[in-house]
Structure formats: structure tokens, C-alpha cells
Amino acid sequence: MSKTDQSTEEKIKDAAKKIFLEKGFGSTTTRDIAECADTNIALVNYYFRSKERLFQEVFKESFGETFLPVARILNDDLPLEAKIYKFVDHMTELLKRDPLLPMFVLSEMRGEHSKVCDMMTAIHQQEVNRFQQQLEEEAAKGNIRKTDFSQVEISLMSMVIFPFISMNMLKMKKNLTTEEFYQLMDERKKAIPEMILTYLRHK
Amino acid sequence: MSKTDQSTEEKIKDAAKKIFLEKGFGSTTTRDIAECADTNIALVNYYFRSKERLFQEVFKESFGETFLPVARILNDDLPLEAKIYKFVDHMTELLKRDPLLPMFVLSEMRGEHSKVCDMMTAIHQQEVNRFQQQLEEEAAKGNIRKTDFSQVEISLMSMVIFPFISMNMLKMKKNLTTEEFYQLMDERKKAIPEMILTYLRHK
DNA sequence: AATAATTTTAAACGATTGTTTAAAATTAGG
DNA sequence: CCTAATTTTAAACAATCGTTTAAAATTATT
Structure with a gap:
């Protein structure tokens, strides 16, 4: 060989x-x-040893070694604006490489007692959230509005990840080729941070 | 009986x-x-007649008769702000009633040649998009910023739907009961339109 | 009440599932 | 080169899959 x-x-x-x-x-x-x-x-x-064990290896690798490291960018030691841009950019690039990853991970978590839930809790040891801390500090300084951190985090994740989950639906509805879809995702690298940051800075 | x-x-x-x-x-x-x-x-x-036909009936009902009518709120004849609030509110209430619906619909669309894709195109006859038209008119009047409509639509859909797709992940990460999760979703009825409208109105 | 149509049941069909077996082929070590 | 360990193969295992059959039970019709 x-x-x-x-x-x-x-x-x-x-x-x-x-x-x-x-x-x-x-x-x-x-x-x-x-x-x-x-x-x-x-x-x-x-x-x-079995289909089940093979699956668990694949899942652990996909989620723990591929997705989580990029998600942890939110814990980087970076200014708020740069961090948001970096997160959206890196996550988008990851998902362009691996567009089926989010649907795979989340669909296997259907049902509260799914076989991957235990694995999740094992991998997902409680991590300090530098992003939350940062939003609260900037709000205290008066640089951005006071917000519910969870809402901002959920919205950010949603806007980056969901388009890839609904990729086929989107491609059908808007008659997009794969290339055109990826181009649309690239444009979101600017659009998403702009929306988040405009929201945080105004009113 | x-x-x-x-x-x-x-x-x-x-x-x-x-x-x-x-x-x-x-x-x-x-x-x-x-x-x-x-x-x-x-x-x-x-x-x-078969598992397949039973599935198709269920899918058609879930998507065509449950989800689509609420999604069509974006085509209602309403002022922009009121429409966005109404859409987020109604969609959230629908998803609180049927939280597994989005994952069901989208997971069955994995693979471009999935068995539901043909059905989709049949149901999803090209509809005029009053929402797009409206965003362009308001931008022309100078009431809101000029934006790529698709980006706004995708972000709106993402922020409303994705939390329900990642419900179990969210509940685990933030240690939420079902009730607490729904409460978080209720709070998004304000947070999401606020973010979209703040973005549209500023800069 | 007798008959026809409909609904329900229990059992089985062949096909496919995940997994295992045991022998063959290949590679590694002395 | 011989032997032992490893890798690969083909075949089969019981279990479960979607589906069908034919008879029984129920309901509707006359």
C-alpha cells in the first residue's frame, strides 16, 4: 500500500x-x-466495535474538535468589535467547509435523552464566558446599551448557523447555486456584525 | 365508540x-x-397505504398548513414595524406549541434530492414578496437604511426559528427548564424586532 | 334478520438491519 | 523461510424492517 x-x-x-x-x-x-x-x-x-461506537467517534470529532474550538472564539481576549467580526468570519469559513455539521449535531440531539446528550455534558464542562463579561463591562462603561447577554448570544449564533441548517430550503426558495449560496454567506460576514453592533451602540 | x-x-x-x-x-x-x-x-x-404516504401527509400538514401560513405574515398589508412584531410574535407562539416542527421540516430536507424537495416546490409556488417590496419602498423614502433584503429576511428567520432548533442544546448549556426556555423565547418577541428595527433605522 | 361492506386482528412474507463467525490472505518478526 | 499476528473476506446469524394476507369481528344496509 x-x-x-x-x-x-x-x-x-x-x-x-x-x-x-x-x-x-x-x-x-x-x-x-x-x-x-x-x-x-x-x-x-x-x-x-459497532455502528454506535463509530458514530460516537465521528460525533465527538465533529462537535468537540471542529465546532467547539471556533465557538470558543467568543472567549478570546479581543476587543468586542474585533471579536464579533472574527467569530462570524471563522464560523462562516468552517461551515462553508462543513455545511452539514450543524444539522448533524443538532438533529442527533432531538429528544432530551438522546445518546449524545451525556457526551455533550462531558465535553461541555462549564466554561467561563468572556463574551458575557465583556458585554457587561462595556455596558457599565456606557459604550454599549445594556442588554440581556443570552439574547445577544442566541441571536449571533442563530444568524451565523441557521442559514446553513436551512441551506437546501434557501437554495430552493431563492434559486441559488451552491456557489451563490456561499457568496450570500460571505456577505453575511459584514451584515451580521453590523446588525449586532448597530443594535448594541444605539438607543 | x-x-x-x-x-x-x-x-x-x-x-x-x-x-x-x-x-x-x-x-x-x-x-x-x-x-x-x-x-x-x-x-x-x-x-x-405505506409509511411513506403517511409521512408525506404529516409533512404536508406540518409545513403547508401549520408553518407556511405564519411565514406568510411577512406578506400581510401592514406597516413595517407592526408586521415585524406580528411575525415574531405569531411564529414564536406557533413554535412554542410545536417546538419540534422546524427541525422536522429541515432535517427531512437534507440531501438536495430528498423526497420532500419535490413537494416543497409544489407547495411553494412563487409568491410575491410584499416584505421585500416594503423594505425597498421605505429605503427609497429614506425612512430606513438601504439593505440587502435577503440578508434581513434570513436574519429575521434565523433569530426566531434557530433557538427552537437548538432548544435541547440551549437548555443544557444554560441549565433551563422547558418553562424557562419558553420564557426566554417570549422575551425575544421584543428583542428580535428591536434589533432588526434599530439596525434598519440607524446609520 | 340476513346480507354486504367496513374495520380489526393475528400471522406471516421477503428484505434489510447490525453483528458475528471462521477461514483465507496478508504482513511482521525471528 | 517459517511461524505468529494481523488484516481481509465471504457467509451466515437472529432481529427487525415495511408490507401483505386472509380470516374474524364489527358496522351498515336492506
Whole structure:
């Protein structure tokens, strides 16, 4: 096997990530994954003990190692305006690379006792929120309006992430190609911070 | 059978709606639905010809008869400010009643050639957009800033709908009960229009 | 009351699911 | 080169999937 080839284990995990992200856990079969990895189903259970364990590895990697690091930009030590621009920019670039990631993560969290909820609490150790702290400080200094931090955080997340969750709907409604959709998302790198910051600074 | 009892057909459709919205098409079994409707699996296929057809009825009802009418508020003949407040209020109330609806609709649209895409185009006949027209008129009059309509529409939709899609994540992260979550959503009835209108009116 | 139409039941169908087995092929180590 | 460990293969496992069948029970019609 040449050096450029992936190991069988890697091919299977990559195939699993692709298919799980596309169809979700319930609609994905072990045979789907094996075929996509160009192997047989026995090898899937040889390297990963079960479909369930393979899924958990994919989920942990997608959420913990891909999404969370970008989300943590809000905890960076940066001025408010620069931080918001950086967050929207990096998150948009991540989602352009991995547009199915948010739907994958959130759809697997349907049902309060979903199999990923326990994993979430494990990964999501209570982190101090530098963003909240920052909004409160700037409001105290009179630089921005006093706001409910949660509302601002939710709105910011919503405006960046939701378009990718509703990507197919959007593309249909507005008759967009994938390229045109990504261009629309790029324009949001300015539009979203502008809206948030205009809101924070006025009235 | 007493008059207050539902017909078997209604019980099955209600059960199907409940389970499909909770788990999606792929993770729902005909036996799930039959058990939830307190009947047997043969009756599911007796009244609805297949799981597929039952799903399509549920989807069409959820999207076409529940979600779309509220979304069409943006086409109402109302002043801009009143319209935005009305849209956010009605959509929030709808989603408090049916919090799983957006995730259900959007998760079934994964994959460009999903089985609901054809249905969408059928339902979603090109509608004139009074909201876009209105934003352009007000901007021409100098009442609000000139904006890309799509960006405003996407942001508005995102801020209202996304919190319900990420409901479980939000409840976990912020340690919210269902009641506290709904209270947060109620507060957004003011916060969202304020942000949009502040943005439109300034600079 | 007798008959026809409708609704419900229990059982089974073949197909597909996740998983396991045991032998074959390949690679690694002495 | 021989042996041991690892990887790959083909086949099968029981369980569950969506769906169908045919008879039983119920309701409606005359």
C-alpha cells in the first residue's frame, strides 16, 4: 500500500463521517459506510466495535474538535468589535467547509435523552464566558446599551448557523447555486456584525 | 365508540405526527406509530397505504398548513414595524406549541434530492414578496437604511426559528427548564424586532 | 334478520438491519 | 523461510424492517 493511501481504518472513519453527516445516525446503515469506504461490513465492526461506537467517534470529532474550538472564539481576549467580526468570519469559513455539521449535531440531539446528550455534558464542562463579561463591562462603561447577554448570544449564533441548517430550503426558495449560496454567506460576514453592533451602540 | 373518541385514522395520524417529529422519518418504525396509536401495524397500512404516504401527509400538514401560513405574515398589508412584531410574535407562539416542527421540516430536507424537495416546490409556488417590496419602498423614502433584503429576511428567520432548533442544546448549556426556555423565547418577541428595527433605522 | 361492506386482528412474507463467525490472505518478526 | 499476528473476506446469524394476507369481528344496509 503506497504512502499516499489511507489506512482502512481511516477510510472507514472518513466514509462514516460523510454518510452520518448526510443522512444522520438512524438513516445510515453499516453497509452504506462499508461501501463508501470501499471495504466490507465486517471491517467496520473489526476496527470500530459497532455502528454506535463509530458514530460516537465521528460525533465527538465533529462537535468537540471542529465546532467547539471556533465557538470558543467568543472567549478570546479581543476587543468586542474585533471579536464579533472574527467569530462570524471563522464560523462562516468552517461551515462553508462543513455545511452539514450543524444539522448533524443538532438533529442527533432531538429528544432530551438522546445518546449524545451525556457526551455533550462531558465535553461541555462549564466554561467561563468572556463574551458575557465583556458585554457587561462595556455596558457599565456606557459604550454599549445594556442588554440581556443570552439574547445577544442566541441571536449571533442563530444568524451565523441557521442559514446553513436551512441551506437546501434557501437554495430552493431563492434559486441559488451552491456557489451563490456561499457568496450570500460571505456577505453575511459584514451584515451580521453590523446588525449586532448597530443594535448594541444605539438607543 | 363515544363521540369524544378519535377515529382510528385520526389516532394513527396524530401518533405518526408525534413520532415523526420526535425521531424523523428514518428512525421511526411503523410499529412505533401503531403502538403509539394503540392499534396494530396492519391498520397503519390500511388507512395510509405505506409509511411513506403517511409521512408525506404529516409533512404536508406540518409545513403547508401549520408553518407556511405564519411565514406568510411577512406578506400581510401592514406597516413595517407592526408586521415585524406580528411575525415574531405569531411564529414564536406557533413554535412554542410545536417546538419540534422546524427541525422536522429541515432535517427531512437534507440531501438536495430528498423526497420532500419535490413537494416543497409544489407547495411553494412563487409568491410575491410584499416584505421585500416594503423594505425597498421605505429605503427609497429614506425612512430606513438601504439593505440587502435577503440578508434581513434570513436574519429575521434565523433569530426566531434557530433557538427552537437548538432548544435541547440551549437548555443544557444554560441549565433551563422547558418553562424557562419558553420564557426566554417570549422575551425575544421584543428583542428580535428591536434589533432588526434599530439596525434598519440607524446609520 | 340476513346480507354486504367496513374495520380489526393475528400471522406471516421477503428484505434489510447490525453483528458475528471462521477461514483465507496478508504482513511482521525471528 | 517459517511461524505468529494481523488484516481481509465471504457467509451466515437472529432481529427487525415495511408490507401483505386472509380470516374474524364489527358496522351498515336492506
